[in-house]
Amino acid sequence: MEILMAFLIGILFMSATYLMLSKSLLRIIVGTGLLSHGAHLLILTMGGLKRGAAPLLGQHAEAYADPLPQALILTAIVISFGVTAFFLVLAYRAYQELGTDNMDRMRGKEGNE
Amino acid sequence: MNSLIILPILIPLLTGIILIFFSKNIPVQKLISVISSLLMVLSALYLAVAVYQDGIQTMNLSNWEAPFGITLVSDMLSALLVLTTSVIALACLLYSFRSIGKERESFFYYPVFFFLVLGINGAFTTGDIFNLFVFFEVMLMASYVLLVLGGTKIQLRETIKYILVNVISSALFVIAVAYLYSVVGTLNMAHISERISQIGQPGIVTVIAVFFLLVFGIKGAIFPLYFWLPGSYYAPPAPVMAMFGALLTKVGVYSITRTYTLFFYHDTGYTHGLLEILSIFTIIVGVIGAIAYSDVKKIIIYNVIVAVGVILFGVATLTEESLAGSVFYLIHDMIIKAALFLLIGIIVKITGTSSIKKMGGLIHQYPGLAWTFFIAALALAGIPPLSGFAGKVLIVRSGLESGNYWGAGIVLLSSLFVLFSVMKIFINVFWGSPRAYRQQEPVPAKWLLAAPAVLTAFAVLYGLGTEALYPIISLAAETLSNPEIYINAVLKE
Amino acid sequence: MKTNDLILQTVSKVILFLIVLFSLYMFFAGHYHPGGGFVGGLMTSGAIVLMLLAYDIKTVTTILPVDYKKMIAVGLLFAAGTAAGGLLFGVPFLTHAFTYVDLPLLGKTSLHTAVLFDTGVYLVVIGVTMTIIQTIGESE
Numbered sequence: 001m002e003i004l005m006a007f008l009i010g011i012l013f014m015s016a017t018y019l020m021l022s023k024s025l026l027r028i029i030v031g032t033g034l035l036s037h038g039a040h041l042l043i044l045t046m047g048g049l050k051r052g053a054a055p056l057l058g059q060h061a062e063a064y065a066d067p068l069p070q071a072l073i074l075t076a077i078v079i080s081f082g083v084t085a086f087f088l089v090l091a092y093r094a095y096q097e098l099g100t101d102n103m104d105r106m107r108g109k110e111g112n113e
Numbered sequence: 114m115n116s117l118i119i120l121p122i123l124i125p126l127l128t129g130i131i132l133i134f135f136s137k138n139i140p141v142q143k144l145i146s147v148i149s150s151l152l153m154v155l156s157a158l159y160l161a162v163a164v165y166q167d168g169i170q171t172m173n174l175s176n177w178e179a180p181f182g183i184t185l186v187s188d189m190l191s192a193l194l195v196l197t198t199s200v201i202a203l204a205c206l207l208y209s210f211r212s213i214g215k216e217r218e219s220f221f222y223y224p225v226f227f228f229l230v231l232g233i234n235g236a237f238t239t240g241d242i243f244n245l246f247v248f249f250e251v252m253l254m255a256s257y258v259l260l261v262l263g264g265t266k267i268q269l270r271e272t273i274k275y276i277l278v279n280v281i282s283s284a285l286f287v288i289a290v291a292y293l294y295s296v297v298g299t300l301n302m303a304h305i306s307e308r309i310s311q312i313g314q315p316g317i318v319t320v321i322a323v324f325f326l327l328v329f330g331i332k333g334a335i336f337p338l339y340f341w342l343p344g345s346y347y348a349p350p351a352p353v354m355a356m357f358g359a360l361l362t363k364v365g366v367y368s369i370t371r372t373y374t375l376f377f378y379h380d381t382g383y384t385h386g387l388l389e390i391l392s393i394f395t396i397i398v399g400v401i402g403a404i405a406y407s408d409v410k411k412i413i414i415y416n417v418i419v420a421v422g423v424i425l426f427g428v429a430t431l432t433e434e435s436l437a438g439s440v441f442y443l444i445h446d447m448i449i450k451a452a453l454f455l456l457i458g459i460i461v462k463i464t465g466t467s468s469i470k471k472m473g474g475l476i477h478q479y480p481g482l483a484w485t486f487f488i489a490a491l492a493l494a495g496i497p498p499l500s501g502f503a504g505k506v507l508i509v510r511s512g513l514e515s516g517n518y519w520g521a522g523i524v525l526l527s528s529l530f531v532l533f534s535v536m537k538i539f540i541n542v543f544w545g546s547p548r549a550y551r552q553q554e555p556v557p558a559k560w561l562l563a564a565p566a567v568l569t570a571f572a573v574l575y576g577l578g579t580e581a582l583y584p585i586i587s588l589a590a591e592t593l594s595n596p597e598i599y600i601n602a603v604l605k606e
Numbered sequence: 607m608k609t610n611d612l613i614l615q616t617v618s619k620v621i622l623f624l625i626v627l628f629s630l631y632m633f634f635a636g637h638y639h640p641g642g643g644f645v646g647g648l649m650t651s652g653a654i655v656l657m658l659l660a661y662d663i664k665t666v667t668t669i670l671p672v673d674y675k676k677m678i679a680v681g682l683l684f685a686a687g688t689a690a691g692g693l694l695f696g697v698p699f700l701t702h703a704f705t706y707v708d709l710p711l712l713g714k715t716s717l718h719t720a721v722l723f724d725t726g727v728y729l730v731v732i733g734v735t736m737t738i739i740q741t742i743g744e745s746e
Contacts, residue, residue, distance in 0.1 A: 020281075025273070032280045039287040046295035068300070069291075072243055076287050078644070079250045083283075085738045086257060087276055092742055093261075094269040106270055119690075119699045126686055133679035175700040185699075221675075 005045040012038035025091045025101040029084065036080035040073045047072075117163055118170045118187045120156035121195045121234045124149050125202075129227035142223045143210055150203040153230070157199040161192040165585060169592070169602035171240070179604050180304040186240030186603055189589035190440060194237045194367060197444050200571070201359050201451045202230045204564040205352040208455050211557045212462065213350060217262050225262070229255035229356060236364045240603055242293065243300045245368065246286050249332070253279050256361060259353045260345065271348040278341040282331035289324040296321065303603035306375045306596050314379035322377035322384045326369065326391075333365025335425065336394035339418050343402065346414050351458020354410070358417045359451035363443060366421055370428050370439065374593040381431060389429035393520050395422030396527045403534035409457045409542070410467050412534050413450070416493065419531055420446040423524055427508040430515055437583075437590035438507025445492070445500040445575060452489045452568035453535075456482065459561045460542055464550045469538055474547030479558055483543040485566050490539055492572045494532035500576035503583075611660060618660040625653040633728055637716070643724035647731025654736060663743055674736040681729030688722040 012034050019031030047069030053061030095101050128149040135141045164170055170187045173179055187195070206226065213222055232252025239245050257279075261272040294300060296317055297308040309318055327338070334342040346357050369388070377384050395418060402415030424446065427439030459482060461467050463475065476483040488499070495501035505528060512521035575582070592598050629649035636642025657666050692701040704718035 020277070028277065032277065032284075035281065035284045036287070039284045039291070042288055043291040043294070046291040048295070069294070072287075072290070072294075075243070075247060079247070079283075080280075082254065082734070083250070083276070083280055085734070086254070087280070089738055089741050090257075090261060090269070090272060090276065093264065094273060097264065097266060097269055106273070116693045116699075119693065123686075123690055123693075123699070126682075127690070130679050130682045130686060133675060133682075136675070172698050174698055175702070176698050 001049050002045055005041060009038045009041050023103045025103065029087050029091060033084055040076055043069050043072050115163065115170050117156065117160050118172050118185050118238065121153055121160065121199060122231060122238060124153045124156065125227040125231040125234065129224045129231065132224040132227065133221065136221060137219060139218045146206055146223050150206055154199045154203055157196040160187060161196050164189055164192040165588065169599065171603055180299055180301045183244045184240040184301060184603055185238050187238055188592045188599060189585065190593060191237045193444055193589060195234050197447045198230065198233050198360055201447060204451060204568050205355050208561055208564040209352040211560045213352060220262060222262060225255050225258045229259060233360050233364055237367060240302050241300050242302055242305065243290055246290060250283060252364065256357065260349050268348045271345045274341060275345040278331060282328055286328045289321060289328050292321050292324065302375060303600040307600055309376055314377065318377065319380050319383055325372050326388065329365045329368040333362050333369060333421055334418055335421060336391045336398055339398065342418065343411060343414050347410055351455055355451045355454035358414065358454050359447045362417055362421055363447055366424050366443065369425060373428060375596050375599060385429045385431055388425060389520060392422045392425035392429055393523050396523055400527050400530040404530055407469050408467050409460060409469055409538055412538060413453050413457055416531060416534065417450060419527055423508060426512065426520055426524055430511050432511045432515065433590050433594045434507050435511035436593045437587050438504045438511065440586050440589045441507060442501065442504030445504055445572065448568055448575065449489055449493050449501065449572050452565040452572065453493060455565035456486050456489060459558060462556045463558065469541040472542045473545035476543040477547050481562055482558060485562065485569050487539055488573065489569045490535035492576065493535055495528050498576055500572045502576060503579040615660045618656050622653050622657060626650060636724060637718065637721065643727030644731055647728040648735065651732045651735035655739060674733045674740065677729050678733035681726045681733055684729065685723050685726030688719055688726065
């Protein structure tokens with residue numbers, strides 16, 4: 001199972017890198033989304049994939065799942081949700097203001113003016 | 114349990130929330146923000162005194178015992194940085210009152226400003242590696258908004274790049290934490306340090322150490338990863354630039370310092386050797402940029418990179434003396450960079466340009482501005498009685514003692530070039546014959562000068578009072594160089 | 607272009623209440639079961655988005671004259687207030703308290719300060735989501 005997850009995470013990172021290297025702003029944002037998905041799955045895999053009861057008192061189970069990676073993922077998902085939403089709004093505003101979503105044409109003139 | 118430790122985090126949080134309700138009433142916003150940032154300075158001061166007298170302060174959030182829940186830890190370094198942050202925030206806030214403009218003020222400038230402070234203070238205080246990530250994100254989220262607020266073309270363009278770089282580095286942070294968790298099985302920083310000591314830092318931990326260097330290096334702008342900084346910091350207005358230049362990169366530097374003294378100190382030949390080489394390259398690149406540009410903003414921005422290199426060189430040397438030097442220099446640099454960014458903000462506002470070739474003769478009209486800038490410039494370069502000197506001396510001396518003549522030499526030489534780069538500004542901007550500038554609106558130069566003048570005065574006092582401050586700084590360095598103190602304070606109360 | 611969205615409008619009038627009710631159920635279920643403020647909030651804002659799709663921004667703002675930015679602030683105040691409230695009782699930040707009470711009809715019910723915190727989360731999620739959607743939608 002861990003091997004399978006490793007492949008999945010690898011594919012996610014690969015597609016994310018490919019998308020982020022493209023010129024269209026929207027593709028770049030989708031790429032960042034995939035990148036954070038990969039990172040979240042990596043946390044889950046690194047915490048150890050195992051079956052078990054919820055780690056609560058009174059469950060009397062043989063094995064318990066590790067709650068920490070799940071808590072971490074939840075936090076990271078919410079954060080990346082916020083950042084992606086902000087990024088989308090910003091991209092939309094930039095598209096309106098600069099008239100293009102092509103990163104090449106967005107480049108400033110000499111210096112930073 | 115001492116609830117003092119949470120106040121520098123809680124006050125900006127509550128202030129930020131309350132300010133949202135008064136988004137249309139700017140005078141009330143100003144009043145509330147001044148009061149609460151004064152409270153923040155006071156609570157940070159009390160916290161620093163408490164840490165100095167009673168040792169490291171901790172708080173287990175939600176009342177979970179130390180390695181299981183999130184712990185806030187305030188050692189001397191954290192307390193000092195929180196205090197410096199609060200003071201700089203107050204100065205930038207006062208500066209903002211007359212310079213930031215109605216439009217930004219009614220678009221949540223002050224609430225977001227306080228959320229930024231919340232993130233910075235939180236990152237300095239937390240004792241949990243994942244919580245550090247969360248505070249980083251709070252800080253970054255606020256910085257995105259501050260960077261784009263105003264919505265000019267250059268801001269939109271630079272913000273896109275800045276967000277993209279930071280999203281990638283945040284993903285790397287999550288990945289690094291995941292790897293670390295799989296090896297040590299804990300997130301509490303003290304507990305991580307203990308576990309790594311038990312397993313004796315095998316190769317995989319060294320890989321994770323380099324990973325963390327990569328993550329914090331992007332935030333802190335070290336040598337190969339500084340590329341985003343000159344563009345992004347160029348775009349926003351002066352007070353935001355001051356907050357970014359003085360504080361944001363320093364959070365990255367602090368994180369490197371913390372992880373490389375608390376976690377990864379077993380295989381120093383590799384990890385700290387790498388850090389040393391990178392820090393020297395960082396200094397060189399920063400110096401080249403500072404000399405090459407003839408744009409006031411760019412010169413100071415590249416000086417930020419130089420300072421990052423100097424501080425990290427002290428961390429890489431890893432003796433108690435060099436760490437004391439780094440802490441000295443870190444605090445000096447935060448204060449003086451804030452002052453310089455605010456000063457060049459005034460210059461740019463007066464002249465309407467940031468190229469030094471189009472300026473001249475400001476000393477006739479604004480002598481106060483000129484001399485404040487002169488003192489700040491000398492302090493930046495580390496001329497003896499001023500701040501910056503003590504830190505650099507300690508860093509260079511311990512570099513020489515550990516036999517790294519090249520590194521120490523470059524740190525020394527860099528001071529000379531830094532001095533040259535800021536004197537270039539001074540000579541071109543303030544000397545010469547006055548020119549006529551197109552001013553859209555009158556500049557309240559006296560009001561604006563107050564904040565950087567006070568910061569510069571702090572820097573001077575910090576330099577003159579080196580002898581008196583040394584016990585405090587060496588206490589911070591002692592905690593850094595003996596991880597047991599930190600571990601014992603957190604885990605065995 | 608004038609589109610005929612009679613079916614969407616009619617259906618959404620009915621569905622809307624179901625979604626909001628289910629989101630409230632999710633919110634309260636989060637006490638001891640899967641659910642909570644985040645999911646509940648997202649679902650409620652989903653209902654509002656459905657309304658936006660079926661009608662237009664003007665109609666929706668007359669039905670729901672809410673400033674979503676203020677809503678974020680209220681939610682944050684709930685969450686931060688609950689978290690900081692513990693400090694007044696001499697326990698660390700974020701410490702929660704709970705008790706059991708016997709209510710008529712419901713029987714033995716637990717009262718937990720985490721509900722206040724979750725209310726904050728619920729409001730923040732609705733506020734943030736709707737602010738984002740309005741920002742993009744308004745400029746069209």
